[in-house]
Amino acid sequence: MKPAMTDTTKIRVKRLGFSYRGRTVLNNVSLDCADNAITALTGPSGVGKSTFLMTLNRLWENIPETEMTGTVVIKLQGVFRDVYASSMPLTELRKKVGMVFQTPNPLPMSIRRNILFPLKIAGEKNSRFMEERLEQVLTVANLWNEVKDRLKDDARTLSGGQQQRLCIARALVLEPEVLLLDEPTSSLDRASTAVIEELLIGLKENLCILVVSHYLEQVARIADQTVCFETGGVLA
Numbered sequence: 001m002k003p004a005m006t007d008t009t010k011i012r013v014k015r016l017g018f019s020y021r022g023r024t025v026l027n028n029v030s031l032d033c034a035d036n037a038i039t040a041l042t043g044p045s046g047v048g049k050s051t052f053l054m055t056l057n058r059l060w061e062n063i064p065e066t067e068m069t070g071t072v073v074i075k076l077q078g079v080f081r082d083v084y085a086s087s088m089p090l091t092e093l094r095k096k097v098g099m100v101f102q103t104p105n106p107l108p109m110s111i112r113r114n115i116l117f118p119l120k121i122a123g124e125k126n127s128r129f130m131e132e133r134l135e136q137v138l139t140v141a142n143l144w145n146e147v148k149d150r151l152k153d154d155a156r157t158l159s160g161g162q163q164q165r166l167c168i169a170r171a172l173v174l175e176p177e178v179l180l181l182d183e184p185t186s187s188l189d190r191a192s193t194a195v196i197e198e199l200l201i202g203l204k205e206n207l208c209i210l211v212v213s214h215y216l217e218q219v220a221r222i223a224d225q226t227v228c229f230e231t232g233g234v235l236a
């Protein structure tokens with residue numbers, strides 16, 4: 001019998017399979033992720049951790065010759081939604097399930113415009129609201145005090161750790177409910193890593209967070225739940 005979803009279940013993946021050009025990468029992966037918690041995804045290189053993350057916000061769909069089977073259900077605004085249902089608009093999904101990549105990827109524009117860009121794309125026109133959100137998310141990302149006097153500077157002039165916090169702030173600006181991070185500290189030094197880890201621990205109060213990490217010490221420091229990927233499957 002299918003176990004009932006508990007109150008804390010935010011994501012339920014059932015019998016997920018994934019292949020690139022006919023080569024199976026994920027086979028029969030089933031797991032639940034809790035809300036207000038950090039789930040760490042670990043395992044050897046090439047077993048499909050990044051691919052798994054991409055199935056949660058449909059980021060793989062433009063990659064040619066890929067195939068996915070199984071179901072992904074995420075509780076959004078209190079309602080369990082099938083991520084792959086035709087009734088699930090992609091723009092809404094991407095707003096609610098944000099993503100941060102391994103290498104910080106600020107856009108080639110100012111710090112301010114980096115943060116406001118997703119809001120503008122989403123059609124926001126209220127400049128006062130946007131300025132408020134700018135300060136809010138940079139504060140939450142623990143970056144405001146470092147950048148408030150240089151918001152017009154090119155974001156690429158920030159340090160690596162600052163750039164990654166900017167990317168996290170940018171991912172937060174549309175108020176996601178789930179945040180996916182793919183090895184977010186692998187290009188950072190120990191001090192910047194510690195700042196990001198603290199930040200994620202603070203953010204989980206309002207979010208479901210999934211982090212791919214190779215570093216077992218990091219997993220021990222931040223994870224509430226650990227999922228170990230092996231070739232073709234997972235060990236909870």
Ligand SMILES: Nc1ncnc2c1ncn2[C@@H]1O[C@H](COP(=O)(O)OP(=O)(O)OP(=O)(O)O)[C@@H](O)[C@H]1O
Pocket residue numbers: 020021025044045046047048049050051052063
């Ligand atoms: N666009 C693609 N086309 C074909 N094969 C791909 C593509 N992206 C990934 N793969 C393959 O799928 C497998 C899983 O890749 P994925 O990046 O998901 O693994 P991973 O566990 O995140 O690895 P790592 O820890 O090294 O980042 C690898 O064998 C990879 O070469």
